[in-house]
Amino acid sequence: MPINIASLAITPQMLSLIAEIDEFKGAWRALGTLAPDRLSALRRVATIESIGSSTRIEGSKLSDSDVERLLSNIEIQNFATRDEQEVAGYAEVMETIFASFDEIAPTENHIKQLHRDLLAHSSKDARHRGSYKTNTNHVSAFDAEGKEIGVVFETATPFDTPRLMVELVEWVNKTLDQKQLHPLLVTAIFIVVFLEIHPFQDGNGRLSRVLTTLLLLRSGYVYVPYSSLESVIEASKEGYYLGLRRTQGTIRSDAPVWEPWIIYFLQSLRQQKSRLEAKIKRERLMTQRLPELSVQILELAKAHGRITNSQVVEVTGANRNTVKKHLQMLVSDNHLVQHGSGKATYYSRV
Template sequence: MIKTDSIRITPEFLAIIAECDEFKGAWRALGALAPERLNALRHVATIESIGSSTRIEGAKLSDREVERLLSDLKINSFITRDEQEVAGYAETMGTIFEVWPHIPLTENHIKQLHRDLLRHSEKDDRHRGGYKTLPNSVVAFDETGQQIGIIFETASPFDTPRLMAELVEWYIEARETRRLHPLLLIAVFVVVFLEIHPFQDGNGRLSRILTTLLLLQAGYTYVPYSSLESVIENSKEAYYLALRQTQGTIRTDTPNWQPWILFFLQALAQQKRRLAAKVEREKITLATLPELAAQIIEQARQHGRVTIGEMAKVTGASRNTLKVHFRRLVEQGHLTRYGTGKGSWYALP
């Protein structure tokens, strides 16, 4: 049984919820950008989300490396564990973005998302899409890779099916009866899911996939355009601390939900503020730049980098004219130059 009576709705909680809900309501106006601009924002956010979520779990690929890998997902052959995790996360996120209205929260759909998440992972072939059969407590390791202790005891394999059924049933019933604000419901669902740790591996990544799904279904349709995973990666110590402080109390008579809910809401507020700043910057930048300069910025946003030669092919402008625009964009802080001579290229700061 999930006991939420002990949740204290503090003024800080209310202020953050109101801020996110106001942005949700104003998204149509704030996001009144051309479709290609929105696509560029979503492309960048998706790369950040995939890179951050896999790095939180120990992967090493940078956002640039993630983008290069995803530029050719059709290869269907990924050599390293990091590549396999990135490919699976990207494809599962793509599914969420495309069909989120048609994915009901059921145990079967959660298992299907887990299967998709680990589809490229050879190591996880035997257990993907099924609940764990072995204990998977969260452990700490020293610098040599030796286990030095258990940080958190997760649910036993025997208890996992029952606890997952309870969690899904609780969430659906609480959402239908509007027992709590949707953001609080999602926060509780995520921390209980991680406390159960229902799968042998991939629980952290799947929790962030499910967070995106539930936020979209709750009406926060701006979520794909700003990376929540990146916010969490930048606050990883606070993320784990908040999880531990709440997780250890969930099965007691008085669960302490406050640490996790506060972290979760603050992360959502940071995600929203980043997006609001990006949209405003896009409007100001594109409204004040010459058309050719705006095209250069757009090319950099969509592809992560841009060269004078590429823009000459795209626009038909002369290289000398483009050099002037590139130089001004660097001077104005809109672009950063890398390399020298013919090998130089440019990217957003």
């Protein structure tokens, strides 16, 4: 059965989230006018976060600092563990996407090539990389010892997978080409159906996040390399799996329930862009040559809504008189507003 979106009700919450994300998309050209070296640094940090988070979601134990060390020596091409092999493959595929997204349409051939490259360093996966599954791969739950305790979700059968992937790829390209639906909604639906099919023996979760980045870049969301969506998902894994399950179980019904996954997906995209906004603001403050302590004070004020001299001293460890001078400077430069006087004084962002 082809992708059924007749039951998709576009709610006010969806429209509000899409509008907020698209507003940032439109403003990115102005927001992103940082020096090339700073943009490059932002992208490297985001890439490390994305690789680390996406592989940890699937069970890797490598930290972001482990990932960074591995990427610094990636030309060695000698990866001792499966975790390292997965990180290396993910890094190379991300670079391919960033460099050539305009030339990588979401076709079956390209999806298979990306899967092959994703698992390129994993000898265990050599037999099936780049090919659709030949055995069932239901999503299961495991106990602390790694023993399977039950099937969480039944994916498509190996027999049905080729047909379902043809339908999915035809749907996504037609819908995007004809602009029948907002591209963020198209991307959300594509990803949840892709994961419901689970077309490859292994690597489906990681590949779904690569494909998310690809579709977003091709739809003009060119800021995504500078802020990690994968780290947002890792930080909200319960919501991620809940949204997936609540939608996946209905996809082959007469009235799929798209809303749980779409809301989660759009909220994650909003969090991704909000993190980037905060990073850009920090970079701009630094380029204004504000002292590091002043930047820290502004971030504290943003995080807590209001701050006092004592709170800043406690958090930063700076001298009380030094903090007071920085607070006065930030007030005089219209970065902060002072409220009250004496011991009751507190400060808030303008």
